[in-house]
Amino acid sequence: MIAIIDYGMGNLHSVRKAFERMGAETIISNHPNELKKVEKIVLPGVGSFGDAVQALRKYGLEEVIYQHIQEKKPFLGICLGMHILLEASQESEAVAGLGIIPGVVKKFEASSHLKVPHIGWNQINFRRLNCPLFKGVDDASSVYFCHSYFAQPKDNMVIAATTDYGIEFCSILWKDNIFATQFHPEKSQQVGLKIIENFVTL
Template identity: 45%
Template sequence: MIAIIDYGAGNLRNVKHALNLLELESFITNQPDDLSRANGMILPGVGAFGHAMDRLREKGFDQKIVEEVANGKPLLGICLGMQLLFDKSYEHGEHEGLGIIPGEIVRFNTDLKVPHMGWNQLETENHYKNHPMVRGIQDGDYVYFVHSFFAKANNEQDVLFKTDYGQRFTSAVLRDHVVGMQFHPEKSSKVGMQLLKNFGEMVSREHISSN
C-alpha cells in the first residue's frame, strides 16, 4: 500500500490514477500518522519550494517523512516533491528542505526559455545502468517536464538520470530506497508508467525484506 501525501501542494489525482492503472494499491492522506501503515510513500508537488515546505511543517509531515525514510520505507518525490528531498532551495530566497539527499536547488542558467516545459530525454548514469529502478528504460526515452529550478546533488552517486536543456542537469536521483523524479512520471506515457511500476516493485521488495 502506497501513501500519496496530500499537503495542499500536489497533483494527487493523476498520480492516484496512474497507480490504479498499474494495479498498485494506494491512498491519499493528509494525516502524517497514516504513513506508518503504508509500505511506501509518494510526495508530489507543484508550486514554490518555500510555500510547500511551510505546508509540510504545518501539517507535521516533514518530521514524519524523515522518520519513515530512516526506518527504511521507500519514498518517491515527484517534480517539486523531488526538490523538497534536498537540503535547501534558492527559489525566492533561501529555504531549508527535508535534508534527505545532500545538495541544493538552483535556477536554470541558460539562454533557453525558462521554465523548461515539455518532453525531453533521459540519460541513465553509468553506476545505475543495471539497477531495478531503470528496468525497461532506455537512454533517449522521453518524459514530461515543467520546472524552472533543478537539483545539484553533492554526491554524483545519488544521480540516477541526467537531461540536457542548455546545460546537463539532474533529472532524477536515487539514494538507497529514496527516489526523486524532476519530471512527471504520471504524465510521461509508457516510460513514466514503467518508472512508477519499478517504484512499486521496490516498495514490494522492501516490504517483504522487512517482514
C-alpha cells in the same frame, strides 16, 4: 499500500490514477498516523519550494518522511517533491529544505537559446544502469518535464540519470530507498507508467 502525500500542493488525482493503473493500492493522506503505517510514500508537488516545505511542516509531515526513509521504506519524490529533499532552493531562500540529500536547488538561466521554464519532452540519460526504476525502460527515453528549477546534489553518486537542458542536470535521483524524478512520470505515457510500475513492484 502506497500513500500519496496531500499537503495542498497541486492536484494528486493524476498521480494516483497512474499508480492505480499500475496495480498499486493507494491512499491520499496528510495524517502522520496513517502515513506511518504505509509501505511506500510518494511526494508529488506543484507550486513553490517555500510554500511546499512550510505546508509539510504545518501538517507535521517532516518527521514522518524522515522516519519513513530511516526505516528504509521506499520513497518517491516527483518534481517539487524531489526539490524538497535537498537543503535549500534559490526559489525560496528563506526556507530550508528537508536536507535529506545534501545539495541545493537552482534556477535555469534563461538565454536566447534556453527558455525557462523547461517545458516538454526531454531524454533521460542513464548514469547508474542498476537503478531499479530503469527496468524495461530504454536509455534516452523521453519524459515530460515542466519546471524552472533543478536539483544539484553534492554527491554525484546519487544521480541515477541526467537530462540535457543547457546543462546536464539530475533528472532521476536515487540513494538506497530514496527515489526522485524531476519529470512527471504520471504524464509521461508508457515510459512514465513503466517507471511507476517499477516503483510499485519494488
